[in-house]
Amino acid sequence: MIKYDLHSHSTHSDGKLSVEELVQRAAEKGVNVLALTDHDTVAGIAPAKQAIADLNLDLELVPGVEISTRWHSFEIHIVGLQVDTQAPQLLDLLGEQQQKRSERALKIGERLDKAGFQSTHEKAMLLAERAQVTRAHFARVLVEQGAAKSVQGVFKKYLSRGNTGYVPSTWCDMQTAIDAIHSAGGQAVLAHPARYKMSNKWLRKLIQEFSSLGGDAMEVAQTQQAPCERQFLGQLARENNLLCSQGSDFHFPLPYIELGKNLYLPKDCDGVWQRWQ
Known part of the structure; x- marks a missing residue:
């Protein structure tokens, strides 16, 4: 059985592992297909492919990216899978995002x-x-300066909405991100939909609009997740004619988040990879 992990990060965005360390760890954890989806950049794709070749790893790399967008008052992330990293429209958008x-x-x-x-x-x-x-x-800087004991604690106390270090984002809208991903020949995937701290009513509205704008899939399976949530997200994907994806959203090793860990789709879900040639 092929093990897919279609959401991961390296030091080219906010991950802690270099692309060389990331692909090697993925292979060690039994991942067969890994998507590198750094935030608003595809700079890590070429060196990741080179590392796989140099290390002679039995690992397929999916070129990807995670684009931050604004939808109403929420910051929504859209993953692009199987993107052409040289596509002009995508590179133009990523340049604008990086400036922001x-x-x-x-x-x-x-x-x-x-x-x-x-x-x-x-x-x-x-x-x-x-x-x-x-x-x-x-x-991480504030943890080192004693502001809190953990990254999560810093976000809660200083970097979240209404706190000292919070600055509102000015990301592109969902349509712009979806169009840029499609211009690069990729699939647009709604990332970790259960993490946006919204009611089920708003979640359904988000998924419906994402689908109506041309979105292709949504993440249904993550490493740390209650089975009922996985089933619910799978149901929402089917209701909105979306394919299903899975990914660890790996940034660095944690006891409860690991490359390839606990990733599987509900039986009645169609994997996003089924459209790949």
């Missing part, structure tokens, strides 16, 4: 520094190295 990330990061740093923290933007940039600075990098 840079501007937002500067504002977050200013707010945190005014609150008494030290050189947060500069330190976040050092953590990010080659990648775009994200809120996850700021969270």
